[in-house]
Amino acid sequence: MRAMSRNDLLLFLGFTLVVLAMPLWLQPFGAAYPDLLQRFMIFGIFAVGFNILFGLTGYLSFGHAAFFGVGSYAAVWSFKLLSLDAIPAMLFAIVVSGLFALLIGYVSLRRSGIYFSILTLAFAQMSYNLAYSVLTPITNGETGLQLTLNDPRYLDAAMGSAQAGQPVPTLLGQSLGGFAGFYFCAGFLILAFFIAQRITNSPFGMMLKGIKSNQTRMNYTGFNTKPYTLAAFVISGMYAGLAGALLAVTDPLAGAERMQWTASGEVVLMTILGGAGTLVGPVIGAWLIKYFENIFSAINDTMLHRFWGFLPEGADNVMVAITSKFVGEGWFLTLGLVFVLIVVFLPGGIMEGVRRIAHLFNRQRKSPDRPASQVQPAE
Amino acid sequence: MFEVIFLQFLNGLDKGAAYALIALGLTLVFGTLGVVNFAHGALFMLGAFCAVLFRQLLTLETVTVDPTKLSPWGAPLEVREPLVQAWFGDFGAVLVNYSVPASIIITIPIMLLVGIGLERGIIKHFYKRPHAEQILVTFGLAIVAQELIKSFFGPNPIPQPMPSDLRGAADIGAFLGMQANVITYPIWRLVYFLFSFAIIAGVFAFLQFTTFGMVVRAGMADRETVGLLGINIDRRFTIMFGLAAVVAGMAGVMYTPILPPNYHIGMDFLVLSFVVVVVGGMGSLPGAVAAGFLLGILQSFASMTQVKSLIPGIDQIIIYLVAVVILLVLPRGLFGRRGVMES
Numbered sequence: 001m002r003a004m005s006r007n008d009l010l011l012f013l014g015f016t017l018v019v020l021a022m023p024l025w026l027q028p029f030g031a032a033y034p035d036l037l038q039r040f041m042i043f044g045i046f047a048v049g050f051n052i053l054f055g056l057t058g059y060l061s062f063g064h065a066a067f068f069g070v071g072s073y074a075a076v077w078s079f080k081l082l083s084l085d086a087i088p089a090m091l092f093a094i095v096v097s098g099l100f101a102l103l104i105g106y107v108s109l110r111r112s113g114i115y116f117s118i119l120t121l122a123f124a125q126m127s128y129n130l131a132y133s134v135l136t137p138i139t140n141g142e143t144g145l146q147l148t149l150n151d152p153r154y155l156d157a158a159m160g161s162a163q164a165g166q167p168v169p170t171l172l173g174q175s176l177g178g179f180a181g182f183y184f185c186a187g188f189l190i191l192a193f194f195i196a197q198r199i200t201n202s203p204f205g206m207m208l209k210g211i212k213s214n215q216t217r218m219n220y221t222g223f224n225t226k227p228y229t230l231a232a233f234v235i236s237g238m239y240a241g242l243a244g245a246l247l248a249v250t251d252p253l254a255g256a257e258r259m260q261w262t263a264s265g266e267v268v269l270m271t272i273l274g275g276a277g278t279l280v281g282p283v284i285g286a287w288l289i290k291y292f293e294n295i296f297s298a299i300n301d302t303m304l305h306r307f308w309g310f311l312p313e314g315a316d317n318v319m320v321a322i323t324s325k326f327v328g329e330g331w332f333l334t335l336g337l338v339f340v341l342i343v344v345f346l347p348g349g350i351m352e353g354v355r356r357i358a359h360l361f362n363r364q365r366k367s368p369d370r371p372a373s374q375v376q377p378a379e
Numbered sequence: 380m381f382e383v384i385f386l387q388f389l390n391g392l393d394k395g396a397a398y399a400l401i402a403l404g405l406t407l408v409f410g411t412l413g414v415v416n417f418a419h420g421a422l423f424m425l426g427a428f429c430a431v432l433f434r435q436l437l438t439l440e441t442v443t444v445d446p447t448k449l450s451p452w453g454a455p456l457e458v459r460e461p462l463v464q465a466w467f468g469d470f471g472a473v474l475v476n477y478s479v480p481a482s483i484i485i486t487i488p489i490m491l492l493v494g495i496g497l498e499r500g501i502i503k504h505f506y507k508r509p510h511a512e513q514i515l516v517t518f519g520l521a522i523v524a525q526e527l528i529k530s531f532f533g534p535n536p537i538p539q540p541m542p543s544d545l546r547g548a549a550d551i552g553a554f555l556g557m558q559a560n561v562i563t564y565p566i567w568r569l570v571y572f573l574f575s576f577a578i579i580a581g582v583f584a585f586l587q588f589t590t591f592g593m594v595v596r597a598g599m600a601d602r603e604t605v606g607l608l609g610i611n612i613d614r615r616f617t618i619m620f621g622l623a624a625v626v627a628g629m630a631g632v633m634y635t636p637i638l639p640p641n642y643h644i645g646m647d648f649l650v651l652s653f654v655v656v657v658v659g660g661m662g663s664l665p666g667a668v669a670a671g672f673l674l675g676i677l678q679s680f681a682s683m684t685q686v687k688s689l690i691p692g693i694d695q696i697i698i699y700l701v702a703v704v705i706l707l708v709l710p711r712g713l714f715g716r717r718g719v720m721e722s
Contacts, residue, residue, distance in 0.1 A: 111707075114510055119703060123703070125699055333526035335522065339515075339522070343515045344504065347512060
């Protein structure tokens with residue numbers, strides 16, 4: 001392991017600071033309430049993990065929600081059977097989703113390209129359909145897996161720390177509601193980011209990038225790429241399981257719809273929107289999507305009328321009618337449009353946009369003394 | 380026992396026909412343009428909503444109040460008369476009755492326009508981009524299409540009645556000289572099967588026996604050479620994309636009486652039809668059709684109670700299971716060509 005370079009350290013420290021200060025700087029945006037912040041953290045972890053597979057190796061998995069769902073189920077089962085403490089639940093979820101990813105990855109990674117996408121999609125849909133039908137004893141079908149008062153909780157019972165009232169997950173006896181839950185998730189996001197950063201900069205990460213740019217050449221140079229891609233797949237599956245478990249910690253209810261392929265599509269959207277292959281990009285993509293999902297879907301016609309109020313009578317009604325298609329229930333339309341535009345014009349996502357703008361500024365700074373007349377074309 | 384098996388076989392045909400039609404369109408697009416089109420399910424859905432739109436237009440009514448008569452609760456009677464009936468008389472009534480098959484006449488131009496517009500507007504910029512990006516952009520387009528439909532037609536399924544003459548069931552067993560009333564099969568599903576069979580045959584004939592089809596096949600084999608011969612292959616491929624959209628749209632139109640369309644019907648079918656395409660072999664038209672019917676029939680057998688009691692849950696996963704097994708055993712699918720998508 002090499003030591004972190006100065007830039008990496010700065011990036012990591014900056015990221016930590018931004019995450020921990022989120023309740024402060026999101027205040028003006030109306031997003032600084034714990035429930036949404038927890039979601040920011042959880043889907044950030046999910047996207048960072050997905051990026052380890054897709055961003056580094058280029059394998060586009062369309063079934064990552066399966067690991068997310070398995071993580072949720074595993075965490076809730078740990079709450080039911082072992083203890084209400086979050087730590088065993090997280091560990092259990094990571095191990096179970098890692099094993100699940102090992103199984104699916106071992107089979108799916110025999111193929112690449114679109115075949116790999118279809119295989120992962122097929123496995124995820126199988127898990128989803130089974131969770132709804134045959135596996136109802138484990139998943140509780142459509143109702144979703146919930147905590148009940150008469151769960152055994154053997155570990156808690158052995159420790160003699162019985163909890164009164166409705167069971168809620170805790171951390172070493174401390175409640176995980178509200179901002180405590182946010183900081184719990186934030187800790188995991190920072191840890192997840194740190195690990196992803198180390199992976200990206202390690203020889204292992206270089207290997208994965210090599211696989212992305214030319215797998216055949218990697219094979220010719222004598223590397224067996226399979227263990228590397230499988231490792232990346234399992235790691236990213238464990239990230240997804242961790243995210244799923246965190247969602248179960250903040251809201252102890254696991255439903256099968258978390259495993260549906262639309263959920264897999266969502267994490268793909270997040271990663272692409274932010275910028276696949278970059279470290280910060282997927283997190284930003286996840287935050288943006290979750291933020292706008294919350295804000296846009298809450299906007300209703302009254303708010304639109306107030307917004308367009310400056311327009312003359314009649315014109316504002318037209319604008320309200322048009323814009324109302326894009327907010328509230330129709331927010332997915334906006335998401336789809338933005339996504340298409342991003343893929344068409346900015347394939348590297350938001351991070352590429354940032355890089356381009358930075359490049360623009362750098363170029364201007366390098367030649368500040370250029371005469372203004374020279375820029376203007378002759379008539 | 381034979382009757383049971385035969386019945387399940389028939390039951391699989393209509394679903395298989397839908398899979399085959401969608402997969403055929405997907406393969407056409409992939410084979411000609413080399414684009415992995417995740418928006419194809421959305422085209423199926425758009426076709427289905429062409430039928431909905433057509434029926435809504437047909438059933439526009441005038442409401443006149445007849446003061447001489449009273450309705451049962453004492454108010455003046457409202458007389459509703461569909462405009463079509465007022466204008467065309469009996470022909471209008473027949474048209475409303477047959478609205479689903481009749482809506483094909485608006486489906487073809489609409490889907491052709493949608494397909495060509497989509498190809499010229501967005502997809503043509505993605506020929507040289509990696510498959511992952513093609514998947515992503517078409518996935519985004521699919522979201523846009525389905526949300527547009529949702530905002531205009533609402534989130535609930537809109538049932539479409541089948542023509543009154545084609546309701547009920549046909550006694551196929553008696554027709555084939557077996558015991559009567561053992562094998563009965565809804566007429567509309569039979570119609571759907573025959574319809575899709577006709578379309579599939581039409582597409583194959585078009586590719587096989589016309590000059591246009593010959594050029595397209597040549598372009599599929601070697602696009603560059605055909606272009607060098609002075610043929611505008613891009614224009615032909617654009618038309619093929621439009622054609623694929625029409626095939627998907629027609630599959631959607633005729634499926635509406637079987638499954639009331641809602642905005643995510645396309646996505647539901649898309650996942651399955653991609654599995655179908657991959658099982659059949661990427662880029663192989665006969666493979667897509669064969670795999671469509673094969674998976675439809677397998678699914679129908681898997682939902683038999685006898686099979687379900689033997690292997691619980693098999694009906695939910697059979698298609699994916701078959702896909703996984705086939706992909707691992709026959710890497711190119713059933714009829715896949717060498718060198719397609721193997722980079």
